[in-house]
Amino acid sequence: MRSRTVANRTALALTGLALLASGAAATRWGEERILTAALRHLEPTDHRLLLAASSAALAASLVLLTAQIRRPGRRRLNLPAPGCQLDSRAVRHAVRTGCAAVPGVVRARCSLTGRRGTMRLAITLTVNGTAHPGEVLTAVADGVLPQITPLLTPRRLHTRIRLRVQRPRPHRTQ
Known part of the structure; x- marks a missing residue:
């Protein structure tokens, strides 16, 4: 598999995970929000680490996508x-x-x-x-x-x- 294809699939997977997390944050299950319940389950860990990791993954996927934009040749x-x-x-x-x-x-x-x-x-x-x-x-x-x-x-x-x-x-x- 070409490296560009791997980069595309990785960026697509990371973006999908970010969208899934944001969708889960807005969805309710019973009386609680799903993301709130999941974060409460992860309470022994630091929430800032999870936020930093997801932000870094989103930023990396955006960098991968923008790096593939064709640049015009020099004039x-x-x-x-x-x-x-x-x-x-x-x-x-x-x-x-x-x-x-x-x-x-x-x-x-x-x-x-x-x-x-x-x-x-x-x-x-x-x-x-x-x-x-x-x-x-x-x-x-x-x-x-x-x-x-x-x-x-x-x-x-x-x-x-x-x-x-x-x-x-x-x-x-x-």
Whole structure:
């Protein structure tokens, strides 16, 4: 299991426990509140410790969730030559233009994210129904991406390409 999945499940479990505790605090069983009765049962222990532990668990789950928010790529990318920078919008524009020139591609979208040593390029291509998706994927991987990779040389580039097939719309008769 990937560490992000483990972190997600842990955060979900901790948040669920916090919500369960708050729901139990508001629920009555007989004449007493459930949480009050449970705390009275734990009376030999210190309530502040329980409160601190639950607050720390809630804070940790919030930190885990906010750490997974995708950060946009830097606007200016430093190149290997001293003092040279590249605008990341220009890279995205070059990828979109190169992908749109591939036969069969109707629409191309891309995003460039990441920091420091690793950049992630996510490309979404909408292909018309008559084009073969394998040929389009090969044309993009062999024609467009080798031109972009040297621009980001000090960094590793992880690329994800998503293909969508545009279905022909039914013709209406009037």
